[in-house]
Amino acid sequence: MAYASERERLAVPATEAARHLLGAVLTHDVDGERVSVRITEVEAYMGDVDPGSHAFRGQTARNATMFGPAGHLYVYLTYGMHYCANVVCGTEGFATGLLLRAGEVVEGAEAAALRRGNPRTHLDLARGPARLAQALGIARPLDGADVFADPLRLTLPDEPVPDELVSTGPRVGVSGPGGTDEYPWRYWLTGDPTVSKYRPAVPRRRPAAAAPAGNPQNA
Template structure:
């Protein structure tokens, strides 16, 4: 990158806004993952917005459950879920407390901790593929259900945090339909990414699966 990213942590007020404002504004921000293995940092390059009660694609569309309870809590917290019986996905809660909405972190460039990510993502042929997709991002950063509910605004000791980073210019941000979302939520252009960034995952439309209708998928 041509300039040093801003190391200032994002305050809770950043997340306490409508999800369609927060989602594109997360692009270029630095996600920090702290663990006993060390510190990892990732530049966010692709996200998706999920708007709770007004969004059929959201886990919170039908109301609060034990699984999605974090989405109804304070903004700035992490919502982690397990999908397809094998993958985790990481979201950031936003909007006012009590009205669930969240941003799925779909892809990014690992700026620090590549040596930690490679053993977890052995199928990645190049470093820009390490976090290319929501499940790959979570795997590379060692995200698990134990991090569900983590407050990213909790200070320097939090296992997850978001720094100001280097947001892209508005003309370099693109939007389009969300990956894998069908039904009434399919037309929403609520996927945002940095144009021509090699870490951005390919778009795939919804494909009906021979699974129960309420099966999990990478949405929030």
């Protein structure tokens, strides 16, 4: 079936697979409640050569899925409260993947809005990696799931998106090497209204000094 060849289209470097994934539709079926998202923005992570990747320091229990075969979902919790989802690409063992950064809900918008709580507009339903995951109902138990098998279903476009419709740029939220335009590994559909706004990576400020000089408590 088409499934085998669709998986093969992801078994290439993430920078290439990105053009297959843009415009693709990811569906998640939870108890008959289906939400589908058309992917409009992705970010490539290139395994152990990529300082911005979770896999940079080698395989751990958390990122094991990234080291597996293409076409599986790597789901992780970030900042203690948000889930993000990657589609694993490339060759097994090389830990490359594409972070789903943004998309447009094309099916099940009501269910997605319910999960999201308080979206301002339809476009906000899946704009941003954590929002997209939440709209689709993706959480940790889906880590390692096959995107071509229940309860997920990824449908790639018949043909890769033409280059002229794809923009590239620096990655978002990645600090240090790998976050600059030295690695333009963020891809989006040019002009798509659901693409998340670019925010430069800034290290969070440390909490105010734990022991301020003038504090009497600090002896």
